[in-house]
Amino acid sequence: MRDPERTRASILGAAFDEIYHRGFHDTSVNEIVGKTTLTKGAFFHYFSTKNDLGYAIADEVLKEMVLERWIRPLAAYKNPVQGIISRFRKIIESTPDEHMALGCPLNNLTQEMSSVDPVFREKLRAVMQLWISETEKYLKKARDQGYLNPDVNPRQVAEFVVMVEEGAFAMVKNLRDKKVYWSLYESLKRYLESISQKPTEQLSA
Amino acid sequence: MRDPERTRASILGAAFDEIYHRGFHDTSVNEIVGKTTLTKGAFFHYFSTKNDLGYAIADEVLKEMVLERWIRPLAAYKNPVQGIISRFRKIIESTPDEHMALGCPLNNLTQEMSSVDPVFREKLRAVMQLWISETEKYLKKARDQGYLNPDVNPRQVAEFVVMVEEGAFAMVKNLRDKKVYWSLYESLKRYLESISQKPTEQLSA
DNA sequence: TCTCTAACATACCAGCCGGTATGTTGGCTT
DNA sequence: AAGCCAACATACCGGCTGGTATGTTAGAGA
Missing domain, CATH: 1.10.357.10 (Tetracycline Repressor, domain 2)
Structure with a gap:
């Protein structure tokens, strides 16, 4: 059920999309995780900072x-x-x-x-x-x-x-x-x- | 003593400099007025929004x-x-x-x-x-x-x-x-x- | 089966942001 | 010389931000 690689990739993908559309500064971590099925906790588990x-x-x-x-x-x-x-x-x-x-x-x-x-x-x-x-x-x-x-x-x-x-x-x-x-x-x-x-x-x- | 045109121009100039160096999103109104001798009140007197x-x-x-x-x-x-x-x-x-x-x-x-x-x-x-x-x-x-x-x-x-x-x-x-x-x-x-x-x-x- | 760590979720925070509400003052008008 | 408004200053706010502290749970190893 858990699949760290896929999870990380899904965050990366959602982040790329959102940043591509709205820019890095204008994209918040909340918005990124909002595009996935995950939460902020997962985000900072994989990336220590934005x-x-x-x-x-x-x-x-x-x-x-x-x-x-x-x-x-x-x-x-x-x-x-x-x-x-x-x-x-x-x-x-x-x-x-x-x-x-x-x-x-x-x-x-x-x-x-x-x-x-x-x-x-x-x-x-x-x-x-x-x-x-x-x-x-x-x-x-x-x-x-x-x-x-x-x-x-x-x-x-x-x-x-x-x-x-x-x-x-x-x-x-x-x-x-x-x-x-x-x-x-x-x-x-x-x-x-x-x-x-x-x-x-x-x-x- | 007061010179609205110069004041406006000084805000514009400081803003351009700061934005040129650090980008629009990353430049705050506080930083812009901090580069001048003015305050936030003056800024929003000349520009209704950032x-x-x-x-x-x-x-x-x-x-x-x-x-x-x-x-x-x-x-x-x-x-x-x-x-x-x-x-x-x-x-x-x-x-x-x-x-x-x-x-x-x-x-x-x-x-x-x-x-x-x-x-x-x-x-x-x-x-x-x-x-x-x-x-x-x-x-x-x-x-x-x-x-x-x-x-x-x-x-x-x-x-x-x-x-x-x-x-x-x-x-x-x-x-x-x-x-x-x-x-x-x-x-x-x-x-x-x-x-x-x-x-x-x-x-x- | 029990344990233990990685993989997540939840709740919360200090700080800064753009913006506003409310002053104060300079200086032209009459 | 008084009135008055533009030209500023000061103080403050709700909201959102990145980041943290503290859970909870899945699941591989013993």
Whole structure:
């Protein structure tokens, strides 16, 4: 009947949802446990403080979400650059309007907490560094395989790409207009094409 | 001795500072008035609620800041595209590290408040729309004057440019590394060059 | 079966929050 | 010079917050 792992996960899930919708500060512990079948006693049994809950969200939920949404799918593409473009498009298509209006969970939490709490800052920074580094790997692969111009700097492009991926969500959240996302998609695509090797001058794999 | 306009402005200024540093939710009215020579009575004489204070910051402070930092300086450039690139660089150079770590005030407030309070959302959206529209004007001018390829969509590029301007600050805030800003600057420059008309006028760093 | 610890529930608290009610005072108006 | 109102100050409040102290109960081990 008792299942500590499930209990903890249910708190984490409810907390993520509520924080994603209303922000960390504006979400109280009472509201979080109210979304579950548990009470405050259970909450503080698993998380010694409210901030600890936030740390766990960064370490576990957000990190996993970034990998699952933005990184792992890239492995399926022969041309990683094409993969980045396709994923960006597919995420637009598959994200419900309600979520588009809420922005990127990682970015939301970072903007709210990183200048307030240094532990938050480090954990959220780690997630973003991971996101960039993994993107960089694929871009390097793309360059080595002749899909990108040989003079491109994979790290630099990776930082730009991730910034666009996050910034696009932020702007759509602000403007409440999904069409903007498509506009930004076109611009990112154009940028990536501008640093891509033309098929004719592509090196043979 | 009494000077209502100055008093109001001093509250607005102190509030903006404190909110910029610690976020809206985490800044209490007591802290704001504590930064001035006034008391809570004065605060609620000028702003009927704490949210009203936030609205005034959006309408007055943030709007003016966007125009002053990003838009008005563009008038001094013959090639608006060159102006956008130069301004982006100069803002990096002139912004102290401490402020770089705090991000863009407009973006901070938007990420924190726009999904919580609809009035906030509309006001902050108006500021961002203004930012984009004014940028669009200059890009259209650039296209008509042959600095940009004739097939570029000024609105689309404006949305992308503003997104990068905001997103760059957000990312630097996250990563706490000003070098990233230069990296993003290079990418933006490269993008704008890729949609620029080559023969007419050259873009230089 | 008895024990004992982890897994929860209940009840409560000090502190701070935004906001209000009620002063007091400066200074223009007549 | 008296009146009067905007411009402030002071004192206070109910409500909610994160957090704690103290239960109670499930269930694995002996």
